[in-house]
Amino acid sequence: MNYVLETENLTKDFGSFRALDRVSVKLEPGKIYGLIGRNGAGKTTLMRLATGLSFPSEGSISLFGRGGEKALQEERKRIGCMIEYPGIIGNMNAKENLRVRRVLKGIPNEENEDELLKLVGLSKAGKKKAKDFSLGMKQRLGIADALIGSPELLILDEPVNGLDPLGVVEIRRLLIKLCRENHITILISSHNLPELYQTVTDYIIIHEGKVVKTLNQEELDEKCKRHIRIRCAETSRLAAVLEESLHTSNYKVMPDGSAKLYDCLERQEQVVETLYQNGLTVKGFSVEGDSLENYFISVIGGGQNDECFKG
């Protein structure tokens, strides 16, 4: 497969400080990746390297299946980005801002600025100068800017940072639309985990410059979904008892022979009783599953400053 972005052992040192440590990630087309990590984990550094705003100390990057400086320079035209702060000219309105960007990006044909403004919900901003925009409007203008040139990969550093709940929802809808309808692959960083959960398809968890976990939404759901974990000696009969006596097929038999039961959480006593009545020797019975925040904290080791994961 030609990955949209692939890094191999990507490393960035600032003097003796290693901000990014042998990061290898692969971004498949048509997905929305959430880059998660505490303050200073290396998210922006990774994004800056991918977009060519900074250069690696070691390791390699390839974009759309091509590596090497010359090819990267060409392929970067297929990326749109908003990193750190949206670069906005305060004395110009939204449309003028986009026009300047288009010219700076060397896109000669009259790109459809009106269409972009409509897409990000700024068509009514009219003559209002960007310096008078709300934070949400500025973020949306930043995204419109990143969309100039019809990029196939959109890289957004904390696009919902500082937005009110409605603004957050608007950006979420926009990103999902861009991915589903315009087939744009998206990499976003955010500390707002509940929000990411509703937006992204895949997660890349980064901690102290290292990628400590990559997983998709389904895998995360599986990890976080509350369930009863049942361990018993007669593995082969357990499934039959769950189906025939508890009338549920909402369970999964794990490789170690235990079962995860996603039903019956409100009637655990009845479950235990039924297992005993059917002659099963229960060796373990526990309720497992976690909140999203706790899962991420468990992956990165927890500790102080966990408030970077907003609830």
Ligand SMILES: Nc1ncnc2c1ncn2[C@@H]1O[C@H](COP(=O)(O)OP(=O)(O)OP(=O)(O)O)[C@@H](O)[C@H]1O
């Ligand atoms: N130009 C630089 N010179 C020195 N150190 C830097 C530089 N840029 C980043 N760093 C350091 O590299 C580490 C990673 O920074 P980075 O901005 O990538 O973190 P982040 O995950 O984006 O954090 P945040 O969530 O706060 O934005 C931090 O410790 C930061 O201080």
